[in-house]
Amino acid sequence: MKLHFDDFIYGSIDGAVTTFAIIAGVVGASLSPGIILILGFANLFADGFSMAAANYQAAKARNQFIEMKRKQEEWEIDNLEEQEKEEIREIYKKKGFKDELLEEVVRIITSRRKVWVDTMMKEELGLIEDEKNPLESSVSTFIGFNLIGLIPLIPFMIFILMKIDANSEAFVYSTISVMASFFLVGMIKGKIVKKPKIRSGFYTLIIGGIASLVAYYVGYGLKILIQ
Amino acid sequence: MKLHFDDFIYGSIDGAVTTFAIIAGVVGASLSPGIILILGFANLFADGFSMAAANYQAAKARNQFIEMKRKQEEWEIDNLEEQEKEEIREIYKKKGFKDELLEEVVRIITSRRKVWVDTMMKEELGLIEDEKNPLESSVSTFIGFNLIGLIPLIPFMIFILMKIDANSEAFVYSTISVMASFFLVGMIKGKIVKKPKIRSGFYTLIIGGIASLVAYYVGYGLKILIQ
Numbered sequence: 372m373k374l375h376f377d378d379f380i381y382g383s384i385d386g387a388v389t390t391f392a393i394i395a396g397v398v399g400a401s402l403s404p405g406i407i408l409i410l411g412f413a414n415l416f417a418d419g420f421s422m423a424a425a426n427y428q429a430a431k432a433r434n435q436f437i438e439m440k441r442k443q444e445e446w447e448i449d450n451l452e453e454q455e456k457e458e459i460r461e462i463y464k465k466k467g468f469k470d471e472l473l474e475e476v477v478r479i480i481t482s483r484r485k486v487w488v489d490t491m492m493k494e495e496l497g498l499i500e501d502e503k504n505p506l507e508s509s510v511s512t513f514i515g516f517n518l519i520g521l522i523p524l525i526p527f528m529i530f531i532l533m534k535i536d537a538n539s540e541a542f543v544y545s546t547i548s549v550m551a552s553f554f555l556v557g558m559i560k561g562k563i564v565k566k567p568k569i570r571s572g573f574y575t576l577i578i579g580g581i582a583s584l585v586a587y588y589v590g591y592g593l594k595i596l597i598q
Numbered sequence: 599m600k601l602h603f604d605d606f607i608y609g610s611i612d613g614a615v616t617t618f619a620i621i622a623g624v625v626g627a628s629l630s631p632g633i634i635l636i637l638g639f640a641n642l643f644a645d646g647f648s649m650a651a652a653n654y655q656a657a658k659a660r661n662q663f664i665e666m667k668r669k670q671e672e673w674e675i676d677n678l679e680e681q682e683k684e685e686i687r688e689i690y691k692k693k694g695f696k697d698e699l700l701e702e703v704v705r706i707i708t709s710r711r712k713v714w715v716d717t718m719m720k721e722e723l724g725l726i727e728d729e730k731n732p733l734e735s736s737v738s739t740f741i742g743f744n745l746i747g748l749i750p751l752i753p754f755m756i757f758i759l760m761k762i763d764a765n766s767e768a769f770v771y772s773t774i775s776v777m778a779s780f781f782l783v784g785m786i787k788g789k790i791v792k793k794p795k796i797r798s799g800f801y802t803l804i805i806g807g808i809a810s811l812v813a814y815y816v817g818y819g820l821k822i823l824i825q
Contacts, residue, residue, distance in 0.1 A: 381652060388648035389616065389641070396640030406629060409820040410637060413623030414616070417813035418645075421615035424805040425608060432791040439792065466713045467706050476703060479694050486693045499724045531824065564659040565666065578651040586644035593636040597758065 375503065375511040380560045382422060382512035386520025387556065388579050389418055391549045392586035394523055394542070399590030404527055404538045411524045415517050423513035430505035437498050444491045448484065455491065456481050462494045519556060523549040546583075553579040602730065602738040607787045609649060609739035613747025614783065615806050616645055618776045619813035621750055621769070626817030631754055631765045638751045646743035654736035661732065664725050671718045675711065682718065683708050689721045746783060750776040773810075780806040 390411050397407045448455050456477060463476050481487050492498045526544035530537060554572040561571025617638050624634045675682050683704060690703050708714050719725045753771035757764060781799040788798025 381656065384652055385645075385648060389645045392640060392644035392648070393620075393637060396637050396644070399640070400633075400636045402633060402636075405821075405824045406627075406633065408824060409627045409629075409817050410620060410623050412820055413619060413626070413813040413816040414641075416816055417619035417623070417809040418612075418616045420812060421612065421619070421805060421809040424809070425611055428801070428805075429608065432787075432793070435793070436791055466717075467710050468703075472699075472702055472706070475699055476695075479699065483694050490693075493720050493726070497726045499720070499726055564663055566659070566662070574655070578648060578655075582644040582648040582651075585647060586640040589640040589643055590636050593639055594632075597632040597635060 372510065373504075373507050374514070375508050376559075377563055378426065378508045378511035379515035380556060380563065382419070382426075382515030383519035383556050384553075384560075384575060384579070385422060386415065386419060386516035386518070387522065387549055387552050388582045389414055390520040391523045391545070391579065391583050394527070394545055395583045395587035396590035398538070398542050399587035400594035402594075404531060404541065407527050408524065408531060411527070415520050415524075419513050419516035419520065422516055423509040426512045427505045427509035430501075430503060430508050433501065434505065437492075437500055440496055440498055441488060441492060444488050444496075445484075448487055448491075455487070458495060459487070459490060462490065519552055522552050549583075550576060550580070599737065600731075600734050601741070602735050603786075604790055605653065605735045605738035606742035607783060607790065609646070609653075609742030610746035610783050611780075611787075611802060611806070612649060613642065613646060613743035613745070614749065614776055614779050615809045616641055617747040618750040618772070618806065618810050621754070621772055622810045622814035623817035625765070625769050626814035627821035629821075631758060631768065634754050635751065635758060638754070642744055642747050642751075646740050646747065649743055650736040650740035653739045654732050657728075657730060657732035657735045660728065664719075664727055667723055667725055668715060668719060671715050671723075672711075675714055675718075682714070685722060686714070686717060689717065746779055749779050776810075777803060777807070 393410050393414055394407050397404075397410070444455075459480050460473060460477050463473055463480075468476055480490055492500075523545045526541040526548065530541040535541075553576040557572035557575025558568040560575065561568040564571075620637050620641055621634050624631075624637065671682075686707050687700060687704050690700055690707075695703055707717055719727075750772045753768040753775065757768040762768075780803040784799035784802025785795040787802065788795040791798075
């Protein structure tokens with residue numbers, strides 16, 4: 372089992388954002404801090420699971436789609452040989468080949484089944500096999516989601532365990548820690564996609580911040596509306 | 599602005615799962631139904647926004663990564679001509695070309711810059727340009743998330759607006775409507791990836807169901823633990 376860093380990062384951003392959005396919603400609606408833990412953890416497991424499952428399905432569906440297309444091309448090569456040869460001819464004509472040289476190229480490409488199919492996959496369909504394991508990809512998402520999504524809950528856990536009744540103070544600690552996580556995760560993401568790290572850190576921080584603000588004011592507004 | 603169906607579907611599954619997970623968590627912890635609306639809507643906007651933003655960033659990062667790689671290949675072709683020609687030679691040697699024909703192929707491929715770079719991108723790096731618009735992709739995610747994620751909230755909205763105090767009845771309606779949405783969305787997804795539709799519907803239903811059950815029991819357990 373190998374952890375995939377990019378899936379880990381996407382999971383962790385979503386984990387931190389949604390958990391903190393719940394916290395902000397609860398605080399905005401001035402509900403009790405116990406609800407934060409209840410719904411925070413319910414979201415961590417449920418949303419983390421569903422995101423990992425969606426990731427697994429998407430990766431598997433892509434693999435299956437490519438496999439299906441490959442089988443289809445193989446069938447066409449076996450049953451519509453001339454038509455498929457003509458497609459190879461068109462592909463290489465576009466690359467600038469012509470006359471005898473073009474015919475020679477078509478002959479070589481179509482003389483080996485694997486090379487023929489690979490060429491059709493890449494050039495005709497624009498498909499390249501991805502060797503990513505769907506299970507590893509989804510486990511990485513889940514771990515990222517739960518590990519980083521846990522961070523904004525920690526201050527509330529400590530305050531409740533120590534029976535300190537200081538909801539707004541816990542919220543301050545939670546905000547600081549989640550903002551730090553946003554920034555850090557954004558920086559790591561920047562490193563992966565080879566973009567400026569500081570800018571990428573701020574980017575993720577801003578997006579997470581907006582999402583949390585939205586949650587806070589929706590919670591705040593609905594509380595007034597309902598009561 | 600064009601809606602992308604696959605992004606819409608992934609957004610809608612996540613929207614339905616996380617919204618219903620919050621509902622299940624609230625009901626499991628036997629909190630008041632007003633909290634469902636407050637946190638349900640806070641989650642819809644905040645999580646929907648963050649998912650759309652993550653989708654936008656991922657799509658843009660991929661485009662930028664491919665663009666960077668293309669520029670890099672172009673630089674190498676301009677500055678390390680012989681080395682890059684040798685790479686083309688190796689690629690076509692693997693396809694079964696040799697001797698004079700191989701040299702002719704290398705000459706033709708490397709005589710047009712675009713064909714040369716395209717070949718390096720596909721064959722050496724395994725990268726194919728994706729013409730998906732990041733903004734359209736993220737807007738599709740957001741709409742799917744909010745539209746389908748709203749469904750399990752509707753029964754609670756109606757009951758609260760009509761001032762009917764029947765939380766468990768609203769939960770039954772919510773459960774039925776969200777299960778129907780899971781199944782329907784799963785079927786549409788099956789249609790897109792060309793898999794059996796009924797099976798795909800049940801698959802999504804099961805994953806959504808497990809996520810909701812987890813949320814319900816985490817809510818239930820934590821409520822007992824905290825009180």
